[in-house]
Amino acid sequence: MASVVFLKVHDFARRPVSEQARLRAQLEAVVAVTTAEIDRASRIVLDATDGMAIVVLRDPQGALRLAGRALSAAVAGLPVSAGVDHGAVRVIGNGKPDAMVGDGIAVAAAVAQFAPPSELRVSHAFRDALSDAAPGAESSLVPAGTATDSGLRRHELFTRDRRAAARRRMRYSTLSVAAALALLAAGIGARVSEQGYESVMSGVAGKYRAMSAQGERRVRALAQKVKLQ
């Protein structure tokens, strides 16, 4: 099992061959730059007819970063989209490895097909893999609908939303505050129901007075010290 990033050049087949050659060279340059941050022992680069695929071993976060960087690097004139999946892949070849096959590649290619230019789509399996590798990181991937590929296979798609993680943090913070207030209120409520409102309030007032008297004494002692010096 590995993560597969499929970078697909849009309408590649419809373009003149000279433009295909230019786009291909551009894509290779983008892949060279973006794969540089991944350890060589963790990535395998594959050629596709209309793009390139990068198989990333044991690093879903790295795969997602790579896809994002490739898209941002490709904004300048390279109509590329990215599809990411996590699935089974296998090296094949007669004697020496010369190709890779597997569902991971097929799904990544299908998912890339549904991504508009300069956008990223990931599969549910990749979201699960990301969640497994880095719990919480999957929160940046939000649903982007479902799509059916030419083999009538349905894919649940997700896209990246940089603000989704911040929104989630905010939700959890608000929930934390609300939960804290609720628990404190429950404690107070329990005390009031047990001792009665007047008794609790007079107890609180007594504690308040005692605390303020203690505070006043400390302030005075401090002022005295300052005067002596």
Added chain:
Amino acid sequence: MSRKKPGQIGRYKILEELGRGAMGIVYRAKDPALDRIVALKTIVLADDADGRKDYQKRLALEARAAGRLTHPNIVTTFDFGEEGELAYIAMELLEGVELRERLKQGPLPAAEAVDIAVQVADGLGFAHERGIVHRDIKPGNIMLLERGDVKIMDFGIARMRSEDFKTSTGMVLGTPRFMSPEQIAGMPVDHRSDIFSLGVVLYEMLTGSMLFAGEDTPQIAHNVSNVEHAPPSRHNPDATSMLDFVVARALKKDPAVRYQDAYELAADLRTCLAELRHRSAPAAEMAPDVTRTVKLEANENAPAAAVIAPETRLPLSRQFDSSAALQRVAKPGRGDRRLLGRSPRPVSLRRRLWNDAAPRLLFVTMLVAAAAGSYIAFA
């Protein structure tokens, strides 16, 4: 077909038999009226009267259409006629070798292969402009002449063959291994089908291997419709990346994204040819006396099962060194073996709280608030 050589067919005096094909026999013959040596192709007509009438009509139409094609890369048709059970077509007699024979010796040098493809594409472009589709472009219908000239044979009459490949949906004309996917499917074909067939021929010239091999016709048909080819440069190091693109575009399964015009294909192939010649020129100039030894890859007549490769097969990129990762996949360490072999697992609550900051904040806050609430309630 009779083994006996006829003395004369029509006005043509038969000199010798040149070969036998699915349609009939080809003779070297003499046209006494013009004192010209021609190739006389005979076609056996159908036995039943209705079928024969229809066949004769179509044959005459096709022969007339082919007769209008006068181009340096198309065999010239001089005459058409009928005698008894035979129809015949008198054509230009060519002295050369069929591409099919040449391919038996192995792949062609890239420049030579592209040069042949350019000439065939030019001939096709000329015919397509006049509304004529060959429908059976294959090495057996391409003749290599002296001085590097190339001619397409059987224009127009290729589609008249009686022993055509048949599918369950109907009759399909052509040779399955070189047919386009739409032709295989029995759908209407146009000039783009010839472009696909030329793409297959070019691929085989460059690699020396059969692109759509198979044990039987259904398997070949499946391969034509589904199997994607590996770039020719993987088999032939002389093939340029530009040539890979040209072949890929010619071999698109969908005719809408294939080359739409044979002249466009010819133009791109000329660019490849210029690149190939430019590439080989300096080497030749620098070492004119050195004999180059070129190691040719073995002819890959792959077994049928291997030919139907999964459609997800992607070749390793030659621009990037992936050997370290491949080594890791081939011989995984203990950790790799465990982690590369398993599917993602659901995240447990404990792992979630340990690794995910937002739920951890909620959990810790609730814990502290619960302790404070308990203190308030019970202390």
